[in-house]
Amino acid sequence: MTEETSGGLEPIRAEQQLSLADHAYARIRAAILTGVFAPGRRLRERQLAEELAISTTPIKEALKRLEHEGLIVTAPRRGTFVSYSPEKSSEMALIRAALESVVVRLAAMKITDAEVAMLEAHLATMRLATEAADHEAVVASNAQFHALIDRIADNAYLRQLLETLKVYDELNRRRVLKAAGEAAQGLAEHAAILEALAARDPELAERRMREHILRSSARGTAEG
Template sequence: MDRDHRESASEPGAGIEPVDPHLLRSLREHVHERLRGLIIAGRFREGERLHERELADLLRISTTPVKDALRMLEGEGLVRIEARRGVFVLFGPRRAYEMAMARAAVEGVMAGIAARRIDDSGKADLAGLVSRMEHATEHGDLEEIVALNERFHGAISTIARCEYLQSRLDSQRMYDHARRLAVLGDLEERRAGFREHSAIARAIAARDADHAEREMRQHILRSARHFLNHVFGTGLEDRDYVE
């Protein structure tokens, strides 16, 4: 309602924007998304072989978009393609944690930049999201928590305005949705995540770049470790990763 009210009736083009060329998703992107989801959900063991023609048969499409999707997965470090030998899955606890480390490093830098760039409008956005996250945390609204988490991290990216750094994060996603919900069923874990989000937002609002970065990194690494312990049991060498 507020939205319609703000658009002036004297602007006939109001609300009309250029069509985003990415709205139509290609076959390759569909395949990529599906295979990626299966890999991080653990459907394939680490080292398991994927079969290009078999996948194409199952999906009722030609091998071309399957090849392209596998190439994308290779670029993300989730599979290894050996010419004329096969495609092998590269996802296990170690890889997942290294992905989290890469994410922590890059997103930490972005949080630092956001702290330098924040304005009042950005502060209000973050505060609003934190408030909603607190509510969802206490009420156990798990899907809402996941969605707000996305929005929180997205808001920081918007403030930071580092398009390339953000693009690097897309390939570091290693959470399986269903398992993430399972982990968030634990109130203490939810509260820990919320405390961390709050600390990040406070540091950014205070323009404390170093602190924002540190909080962001710790948040990402701690929650990743918790998640991976839940999914894989023990499997990580702790020595390298103490923060």
């Protein structure tokens, strides 16, 4: 593990200080995900606080959140290190595929006509964003589609498990949707998942969700 941590962060301005812990979390998280803070890099609270021009208290809070997400790890008597690496994304995708396939199975067993209509509205938004080549809107509508399925499934335990994978899901989604043709393919796969949900077919919905996640995550790893 490397031990340096200086450089790569800009001070937080006074007008941004609504929540210093939130700002610190966002800045450090972005530095990790973009590779500014490489895997194995040691993160020192005092040095991070100096770079962001804040006290160490919000830094401590930010690091706790990052450790909960699995982006950093604290080793007793050694310090705190970046544990995230892009290679982990493929492993996390396998876990996410397993969890989300169960979520969509439950959703297919519970979904109402009104909820089918809501998913159709989300899919229409995704289609417009795809046709307009609006990357941010595609990413947002994609995430909302999956979030609505999770809401329909209504299983707090699965939701909690998926929350721990959120950072990997977000990063992979942003990376893969930049690839040529991926937004259109993802749209088609979401439409197929919705078709299975509307038919109240748990097995089909489960299979299509698993195939969608594994295929897109594999492409995200290749693109990365």
